[in-house]
Amino acid sequence: MSESTALGQEWITLQNHYEQYEKGGLLIKLFAVALCAIGFTLALHELVMGLLLLVLWLQEGIYRTFQARLGVRILRIEQDMKTGEGVAFQLHSEWLASRSGVLGLLREYAASALRPTVAYPYAVLLLLIGLLVFFSGR
DSSP states (O other): OOHHHHHHHHHHHHHHHHHHHHHHHHHHHHHHHHHHHHHHHTTOOHHHHHHHHHHHHHHHHHHHHHHHHHHHHHHHHHHHHHHTOOOSSOHHHHHHHHOOHHHHHHHHHHHHHHSHHHHTTHHHHHHHHHHHHHHHTO
16 A cells, blocks of 8 residues: 555544544533533532533543544644655554643643533533522522
8 A cells, every 4th residue: 555545544534533523522512401401400409510511521622632633633644645745544653742741631631621612512501500590599
């Protein structure tokens, strides 16, 4: 298999996985909305709902960090294919070479969680929970 063919095959594989992460992120969001709807209906304690929502938000941040790593490699493959350079199938080697330790990993997770496409709907749902607490006088 030529290097160009290998890079093309890697690109297709990573792009398919990148799209699967997109669908998975949407499922986490839908689960968060359903959890809040059920919590409001059953009058669950707002603190419990808020904490569960924060767990889902942070979980999606971690999930989207994995997706972002695929995106970085996809962009690298595209550049390598354009210039005729590069070696196929180096996703984990490249990630390991750029890994910045535990604190760096935590910063990466937090940055992913704070992206607007991830923060929505969690921030809105937390605001609704806060408003419920404020207006109910709890």
